[in-house]
Amino acid sequence: MAPFRVGFLFSLFYKMNLPDFTSGFWPLILTAIFFLVIMGRYFLVAGIFYCTFYIWFRSKFEARKINQKNYKKGQFKKEIKYSLISSLLFSVAGAITVILWQKGYTKVYTTTDLYGWWYLPLSLLIYMLLQETYYYWLHRWMHKPVVFKLVHKVHHDSRIASPFTAFSFHPLEGFLQAIFLPLLLLFIPIHYFVLIFLLVIMSLSSVINHLDIEIYPKNSYNIWGKWVIGATHHSLHHKYYKYNFGLYFTFWDRIKRTESPGLKKAMNLAENRQKP
Ligand SMILES: [Zn+2]
Ligand SMILES: [Zn+2]
Numbered sequence: 001m002a003p004f005r006v007g008f009l010f011s012l013f014y015k016m017n018l019p020d021f022t023s024g025f026w027p028l029i030l031t032a033i034f035f036l037v038i039m040g041r042y043f044l045v046a047g048i049f050y051c052t053f054y055i056w057f058r059s060k061f062e063a064r065k066i067n068q069k070n071y072k073k074g075q076f077k078k079e080i081k082y083s084l085i086s087s088l089l090f091s092v093a094g095a096i097t098v099i100l101w102q103k104g105y106t107k108v109y110t111t112t113d114l115y116g117w118w119y120l121p122l123s124l125l126i127y128m129l130l131q132e133t134y135y136y137w138l139h140r141w142m143h144k145p146v147v148f149k150l151v152h153k154v155h156h157d158s159r160i161a162s163p164f165t166a167f168s169f170h171p172l173e174g175f176l177q178a179i180f181l182p183l184l185l186l187f188i189p190i191h192y193f194v195l196i197f198l199l200v201i202m203s204l205s206s207v208i209n210h211l212d213i214e215i216y217p218k219n220s221y222n223i224w225g226k227w228v229i230g231a232t233h234h235s236l237h238h239k240y241y242k243y244n245f246g247l248y249f250t251f252w253d254r255i256k257r258t259e260s261p262g263l264k265k266a267m268n269l270a271e272n273r274q275k276p
Contacts, residue, residue: 021099030098034091041203042083046163049207053163053215064214066235066266067160075157076164082154083167086174093178097185107189115189123190127181127198128248130188134180136252139245142173151176161210161231161238205248209234214267221267226250232267236260 021030053061100106112120142152154170169177185195208215211231220230229246237244243260246253253259260266 018102021095021102027095027099030095031088031091034094035087038087038090038094039084042087042167045203045207046166049163049211053211053213061213061215066212066214066232067239069160071160071162076162079158079162079164079168082169082174083164085171086167086169086178089171089174090178093182097182100182100186106185107187108185108192108195109189110192112191115191119189120191120194123188124194124198126188127184127190127194128201130184131180132247132249132252135177135247136245136256138176139247140256140258143241143245156238156241158210159238161212161235163207163211165210165238166206201248205229221264225267233260233263236263236266 019026021027097106101108109115115123139152141147148156151170151172155165155168155173158165158168184190190198209229209231212235214230214232216225216230225233227250229244229248229250233244233246233250237260240260243258244250244253244263245258250259
């Protein structure tokens with residue numbers, strides 16, 4: 001019996017006679033398509049979060065705003081400019097990944113019977129833990145004074161983070177961030193549905209962490225706030241530099257004792273400021 005393909009769209013895509021993506025203008029066309037998608041995703045996600053929490057429901061969430069100061073003049077413009085450069089870098093990485101996939105070098109797969117259903121959540125966890133580890137140590141390295149000035153200062157110019165800070169990196173940092181996921185795809189099997197899900201998590205968590213409004217519910221510190229990073233955790237990183245280097249989870253910060261000692265208080269403060 002032919003293996004059951006979960007991805008109907010993908011199987012259609014497979015049956016289509018795809019051009020050789022290494023030929024002619026295809027690498028450029030792929031990069032342009034990725035650029036439109038990645039840039040569109042940036043404006044869509046950051047825009048929806050900004051409109052929801054800063055405009056449409058401003059009064060409801062005012063009490064949960066972490067830093068009370070106003071944003072610096074021109075901050076959003078600068079963040080958007082660097083985010084567009086990051087989008088371009090991620091687009092090149094995406095185009096190269098598609099070419100590698102077409103040539104059969106990646107471990108992206110489409111049939112669930114290849115590794116079983118149990119592997120779907122496991123692969124997501126493996127990818128996230130590896131991304132966490134890479135980012136934590138990369139981030140620590142980027143905070144070495146010489147490296148910081150050159151690579152990471154652009155991101156920290158946003159002393160008070162905003163949804164638009166999520167993708168605002170110096171091109172060198174953007175490059176270091178863009179290469180990791182394609183590299184993992186070469187070595188660790190992942191179903192393409194899980195990959196899409198991971199990309200959604202990446203997009204949402206980066207905007208949530210830079211929102212500067214604590215959106216997790218009351219008492220979340222005691223439930224998952226100890227282990228999962230949110231806006232309060234990351235706002236303390238942008239404010240004090242020397243704490244809270246993690247990406248999704250807090251375990252590296254806890255193991256290496258780089259978690260801000262004021263995190264619990266700051267989260268409780270955000271809770272206490274909430275309206276009943
Ligand atoms: Zn940093
Ligand atoms: Zn940040």
